[in-house]
Amino acid sequence: MAFYRYQFCDLVTDRPIAELDLTGVRFDRRICQPGSFSGSVPVTGPETADKVARIAGRHDSDLAGGPGRTVVHVWRGDRIWGTYVIWSAEPKGDGRGRVTVEFGGASLESYLHHREIRSDLGFAGTDQSRIARTLIADMEAPRPIGLVNADTGTSGVLRNAVYAASDAVTYGEALEELSAQEDGPEWMIRTVLRDGRRVREFVVARRLGQDGADHVFTQPGNVLDWSYPSDANDAATAWRARGDAPETDPEEDAEPALSGVWSDPRLTEAGWPLLDRTVDVKGVSDTASLDAHARWWAARASGTVRFPQVTVRLDDATTLTPDRLGDRARLTLVNTWFPMVDGRPSFSRSRRVIGMEVTPATRGSGQDTATLVFEEPTDTIPEEVA
Numbered sequence: 001m002a003f004y005r006y007q008f009c010d011l012v013t014d015r016p017i018a019e020l021d022l023t024g025v026r027f028d029r030r031i032c033q034p035g036s037f038s039g040s041v042p043v044t045g046p047e048t049a050d051k052v053a054r055i056a057g058r059h060d061s062d063l064a065g066g067p068g069r070t071v072v073h074v075w076r077g078d079r080i081w082g083t084y085v086i087w088s089a090e091p092k093g094d095g096r097g098r099v100t101v102e103f104g105g106a107s108l109e110s111y112l113h114h115r116e117i118r119s120d121l122g123f124a125g126t127d128q129s130r131i132a133r134t135l136i137a138d139m140e141a142p143r144p145i146g147l148v149n150a151d152t153g154t155s156g157v158l159r160n161a162v163y164a165a166s167d168a169v170t171y172g173e174a175l176e177e178l179s180a181q182e183d184g185p186e187w188m189i190r191t192v193l194r195d196g197r198r199v200r201e202f203v204v205a206r207r208l209g210q211d212g213a214d215h216v217f218t219q220p221g222n223v224l225d226w227s228y229p230s231d232a233n234d235a236a237t238a239w240r241a242r243g244d245a246p247e248t249d250p251e252e253d254a255e256p257a258l259s260g261v262w263s264d265p266r267l268t269e270a271g272w273p274l275l276d277r278t279v280d281v282k283g284v285s286d287t288a289s290l291d292a293h294a295r296w297w298a299a300r301a302s303g304t305v306r307f308p309q310v311t312v313r314l315d316d317a318t319t320l321t322p323d324r325l326g327d328r329a330r331l332t333l334v335n336t337w338f339p340m341v342d343g344r345p346s347f348s349r350s351r352r353v354i355g356m357e358v359t360p361a362t363r364g365s366g367q368d369t370a371t372l373v374f375e376e377p378t379d380t381i382p383e384e385v386a
Contacts, residue, residue, distance in 0.1 A: 002316050002368055004360045006039070007073040008055045011085060011111075012145055014198055017065065018051045022103070027074055027082055028357035029322035030373075031186050031208055032179045034110035034172075035355070037072065037084035043091075043099040052101050056089035072105065073191060073198070081322050081358065083108050083191040083200065108147070108189040108200060113172035115139050121163040127154045128185050131161055132175055132204040139171045147189065150201040157183050157206065163283045167244075177281055181292040182299070190323050209326020214350055215319055217312045217372075218332045224369060226310040226333060236277035237267045237302055238385055241293035243284040259290035261385040264302040272303060291384075298382035306376055308351070314358070314368040322356050329353050329372065351375060 004025070008017045022039035029035040043049045057066035070086045088104040121138065123131050133149040140147055159181075163174055179185055187204040217223050240261050245254035281293050310331055314320075320329060330350045334340060338347035355373030 002076050002314070002361070005075045007075060008086070009071055009073065011069050011071050012143070014071075014146060017054050017070065020052065020055070023362065025074075025360050026357060027084060027107075028355060028371075029082055029107060029188070029325060030109075030355045031188055031325050032176060034106040034113070035082065035084075035322075035357075037074075037082070037086075037105040037107070038103065040100050040102040043101060049099075052091075055086070056091065056101050056103070058091075067105075071108070072103070076321075076360075077316075079321070080191045080193070080198070083189075085111055108191070109172065111145065112139065112175060113170045115171050116168050117163045117171060117174065118165050120165050121161075123159065123161045125158045125160065128157045128159045128178060129153060129155045129204050129206075131159055132178060132185055132187055133202065135163075135171050135174055136202045145200070147200045147202055150190075150203045153205070155183075155185055155206040157185075160286055160289055161283065162285070167282055169282050173282065177283070177293075180279075180281075180296055181289070182295040184292075184296060186326065188325065192323075207326060209324065209328070209352060211328060215327060215329040215353075216332075217310060217329060219334060222313045222315075223331070223333065224311045224313055226308070226331075228306065228308045230304045230306045232304045234277070234301075235303055235305070236275045236297075237272050238263045238274060238276050239294045239298040239302070239382075240276070240278045241281050241284075241290040241297075242278050243281045243286075243290050246285045257285045257287060257290060259287060259294040262291070262294040262298040262382040263385050264298055265383050267303050295382045300376070302382075308374045308376075309371055310374075311369055311371045314370050320353065320356070320370075320372075322358070325353055325356060327353055329374070331374070 005019055006022050007019050009015060010017060020041045022041050025039035027035065027037040041052055043052055054065050055070055067086050067089050072084050072086060073080050074082045084105040084107050086103055086105040090102045091099060093099045136147060136149060163169055175187060185204050185206055186208045190201050190203055192199055192201055238261050241259040243257040245256050279293065279297055281290060284290055328350050332345050332348040334345050351374040353372050354375045357371040359369045361368050
């Protein structure tokens with residue numbers, strides 16, 4: 001059974017504060033968005049209470065620690081599987097005098113959503129990876145948290161982008177909107193060890209992960225349970241992106257810029273009804289960029305959206321870790337829903353893993369588990385609807 005430890009440190013300096021034996025821990029990682037963290041600690045005596053208070057704070061006057069300025073490094077063995085900002089802490093007691101403190105947080109990507117772009121930034125014909133790294137460098141300039149760009153590689157995709165200070169867009173929103181375009185970049189933050197010291201790296205690429213990697217999960221075998229939900233509540237078959245108003249005479253009321261209407265031609269051929277969606281894109285007013293946003297949504301979220309999920313058992317030497325998001329995993333299921341056909345599994349697919357929620361082993365459950373979120377593949381080119 002893998003050994004976990006939870007090291008709490010200052011968000012800005014990474015100075016160690018305390019280590020706690022947490023229970024009920026769950027944490028996840030995602031590509032291009034924050035992952036969540038939760039866990040609790042029983043307060044069994046004054047010594048434990050003092051240690052927890054350095055992290056959670058007891059009173060309003062406790063400014064040296066507390067949610068919003070503390071992170072927890074989740075160690076699995078000798079590797080860090082995630083760094084999470086503690087955004088909430090709730091001490092609570094019951095009628096028998098037992099006290100516990102519950103922690104809630106989100107991965108370092110969440111910090112990007114708490115920092116606004118305070119100075120105008122503009123890019124013309126700039127590689128999208130460079131735009132992403134420039135946003136990170138700009139965010140770090142006034143008060144850094146030790147976030148560094150991992151490389152200087154390019155994606156080959158050029159973009160135009162304008163971020164006005166008056167729009168109060170966060171760096172997280174800007175990066176998510178950059179990714180939500182056709183051929184948009186993927187990014188995440190990793191905490192790695194470099195020469196014995198922790199380094200927070202911002203990684204951006206056209207696609208994260210290694211296509212050559214193929215982690216294997218099977219039922220029967222290391223697959224514990226699975227689901228294949230399909231959801232059409234927010235379904236659309238025709239997509240349009242709406243941006244900012246173009247710069248015109250300030251006395252005129254300018255209308256927001258709009259993309260064309262884009263759709264997946266397979267849905268029309270299959271007889272789907274017309275279902276419209278318009279997505280708002282802040283800081284963009286040129287139609288070419290808005291078309292790229294609309295095409296991205298048409299290719300990935302048209303019709304019924306399916307996000308296959310599977311919960312697997314993780315052994316001590318698992319090859320799939322949260323830092324390997326973007327890798328491919330082969331999932332083979334044999335059951336009453338997906339039976340054998342002509343002596344072969346009817347469900348055996350290799351897909352990219354874009355999310356991973358880990359539940360560490362506890363006294364009542366002697367195995368580490370992870371719920372995997374797979375990317376729904378797209379093999380169509382959206383077309384503009386006249």
